[in-house]
Amino acid sequence: MPKSTKVTLGLLQHACSADPKANLKKALALAEKAAKQGAQIICTQELFRSQYFCQAEDHKYFDLAESIPGPSTEAFQKIAKKYGVVIIASLFEKRASGLYHNTAVIIDADGKLLGIYRKMHIPDDPLFYEKFYFTPGDTGFKAWDTKFGKIGVLVCWDQWYPEGARLTAMQGAEILFYPTAIGWHPSEKSEYGVNQHGAWETIQRSHAIANGCYVAATNRIGLEQPIGGDGLEFWGQSFVAGTSGQILAKASTDKEEILLVPVELGKVDVTRTHWPFLRDRRIDAYDNLTKRFID
Numbered sequence: 001m002p003k004s005t006k007v008t009l010g011l012l013q014h015a016c017s018a019d020p021k022a023n024l025k026k027a028l029a030l031a032e033k034a035a036k037q038g039a040q041i042i043c044t045q046e047l048f049r050s051q052y053f054c055q056a057e058d059h060k061y062f063d064l065a066e067s068i069p070g071p072s073t074e075a076f077q078k079i080a081k082k083y084g085v086v087i088i089a090s091l092f093e094k095r096a097s098g099l100y101h102n103t104a105v106i107i108d109a110d111g112k113l114l115g116i117y118r119k120m121h122i123p124d125d126p127l128f129y130e131k132f133y134f135t136p137g138d139t140g141f142k143a144w145d146t147k148f149g150k151i152g153v154l155v156c157w158d159q160w161y162p163e164g165a166r167l168t169a170m171q172g173a174e175i176l177f178y179p180t181a182i183g184w185h186p187s188e189k190s191e192y193g194v195n196q197h198g199a200w201e202t203i204q205r206s207h208a209i210a211n212g213c214y215v216a217a218t219n220r221i222g223l224e225q226p227i228g229g230d231g232l233e234f235w236g237q238s239f240v241a242g243t244s245g246q247i248l249a250k251a252s253t254d255k256e257e258i259l260l261v262p263v264e265l266g267k268v269d270v271t272r273t274h275w276p277f278l279r280d281r282r283i284d285a286y287d288n289l290t291k292r293f294i295d
Contacts, residue, residue, distance in 0.1 A: 005264060005265045005266045006262060006263075006264055006265070007040050007148045007149055007175075007262070007263055008038050008039050008040050008041075008260055008261065008262045008263075009040075009041050009042075009043070009175070009214075009216050009240060009259075009260070009261045009262075009263060010031075010034035010037070010039025010040075010041065010042040010043070010258055010259070010260055010261075011042075011043050011218040011238045011240070011251070011258070011259040012027060012031060012034065012042065012045060012048075012218060012258060013045060013218060013219060013220065013221060013236055013238045013251045013255075013256065013257050013258075014026060014027075014030065014045070014048075014221065014256040014257075015220065015222030015256060016048060016049075016050060016051050016052075016220060016222065016224065017051070018050075018051055018226065020049045020050050020064060023048055023049045023050060024048075024049050024072060024075065027044055027048045027049075027089075028075055028076070030258060031044070031076065031085075031087060032079055032083070034085075034258045034260070035079065035082075035083035035085045036083070037258065037260055039085060039258070039260055040085055040086065040109075040147075040148045041085070041087075041088070041146070041149070041151065041175070041177075042085055042086065042087045042088070043087075043088040043177045043179060043216060043218045044087075044088065044089045044090050044179055045090065045179055045180060045218045045219055045238075046102070046155055046156050046179040046180050046181040046218075046219075046220070047090055047092055047102065048089075048220070049064065049072065049091065049092065050064050050092070051226045052181050052220075052224055052226070052232060052234075053133075053226060054130045054132070055127045055128075055129070055224070055226055055227050055231065055232060056129065056226070056227040057129050057132040058227075061133065062094075062100065062133070064092050065092040065093060065100050066091065066092065066093070066094060067093070067094055068091060068093050068103060068105060068116060069105075072089065073089070073091070073105050073107075073113060076105070076107055077107050077111040077112075077113065080108065080109060080110075080111045081109075081110060084109045084110075084147075085109055086106075086107065086108055086146045086147060086148055086151070087105075087106075087107045088104055088105070088106055088107075088151075088153055088177050088179065089104065089105050089107070090102070090103070090104050090155060090179035091103050091104070091105060092133075093116075095135075099135055100133055100134055100135060101118040101119065101135055101137060102118070102119035102122070102130065102133075102134045102137075102155055102156075103116050103117065103118050103119070103137075104117045104119075104153045104155055106144050106146075106151070106153060108144075108146050108147060109146065109147040109148065110147070114144045114146065115139075115142065115144060116139060117137070117139055117142055117153045117154065117155070118135075118136075118137030118138060119134060119136075119137050119154075119156065119157070119158060120136060120137040120140075120141070120154070120158055120164060121136075121157040121158050121160070121161055121164070122134050122135075122157065123156075123157045126185070127185065127231075127232055130157070140167075141154070141164050141167040141168045141171070142168070143168055143169075143172055143173040149174045149175060149265050150171075150172045150173055150174050150175075151174065151175045151177060152165075152169065152171070152173030152176045152177070153176075153177045153178075153179075154168065154176065154177070154178055155178065155179050155180075156178065156179065156180045156181060156182060158178065159178050159180065159200065159203060159204055159217065160203055162203075162206070162207065162210065163289065165207035165210070165211055165215075166211060169207075169211035169212075169213055170278070173211075173213060174213055174214065174265050174268045175214040175215070175216060175263070176207060176208075176211075176215045176216070177216050177218070178204065178215070178216065178217040178218070179218050180217050180218055180219040180238075181219065181220050181234065182200060182219060182234065182235065183219075183220075183232040183233050183234035183235050184196065184197075184232070184235060185230065185232065185233075186223070186230045186232075186233050187230055189233065193235075197235055201239065201247075205241045205245040205246075205247070206245065208241040208242065208243060208244070208245045209244060209245035209275075210277055211277070211278075212243050212268055212272035212275060212277065212278070213243060213268055213271075214240060214241065214243060214268070215240070216238075216239075216240045216241075216261070217238055217239055217240075218238045218259075219234060219235065219236055219237060219238050219251075220234045221234050221235075221236040221252075221253070221255065221256065222234055235253055236251055236252055236253045236254060236255070237250055237251055237252070237253055238250070238251040238259050239251065239259075240259070240261040240263065242263070242267070243267050243270075243271035244271060244275075248261055248263070249261045
């Protein structure tokens with residue numbers, strides 16, 4: 001299918017309340033607004049239908065999960081078809097009883113569900129207790145041909161792994177999207193905050209450089225304390241990096257906004273030709289990458 005070389009991305013950054021229906025309504029409204037403003041590929045933040053419940057290990061939060069396809073998928077499909085836009089939506093998937101995933105749905109501009117990506121890397125850190133909820137993904141790393149370009153989708157903790165970005169780019173992805181929910185522990189922010197955010201942004205910019213593609217990360221904002229205590233202060237700053245890793249646009253730390261960013265897909269081929277990292281990879285020397293550690 002012929003593709004326009006100029007594409008406008010729309011990243012939806014906002015706070016989340018304790019009401020899943022209200023959160024879905026807000027995300028749908030923002031997606032519709034983004035489409036009206038010219039966005040052609042729209043991406044939600046990670047698990048936008050709820051506050052970030054992984055701050056605690058509590059079985060009640062499994063009730064937040066839904067089937068895919070399901071009500072949220074269908075609602076986004078209607079918007080995609082109405083406005084002719086591609087949508088990436090991050091959902092808490094109930095695959096079967098006792099089997100749950102952190103999943104992104106990829107919807108093409110005709111409203112068709114192209115496929116899903118299940119988060120591959122699952123963290124387990126203080127207030128990020130995701131292993132309690134999510135089974136590691138079994139879809140592998142994938143790229144999809146959409147009306148507006150070939151895209152790859154990974155999710156949050158996947159951001160830190162060059163292997164995921166590389167394997168997705170090797171399938172021809174021109175843009176890597178990362179729905180995200182990451183923030184500071186308020187008590188640690190003054191000491192570690194700048195370095196933590198800098199590392200997060202730098203590693204993703206490096207994926208753009210190493211693979212000659214665009215990277216788009218969508219993060220939430222706001223202080224969330226679903227279990228009390230200090231909670232998590234999400235740092236926002238959704239951004240798009242260009243094919244040389246340069247920041248093309250960045251959202252604020254604390255404001256709800258639609259980050260609209262035009263990109264030129266022709267620059268992917270130009271960058272990969274002039275910085276031919278894919279050409280010069282020594283695929284004969286990388287066998288040990290499949291090992292946990294080299295003794």
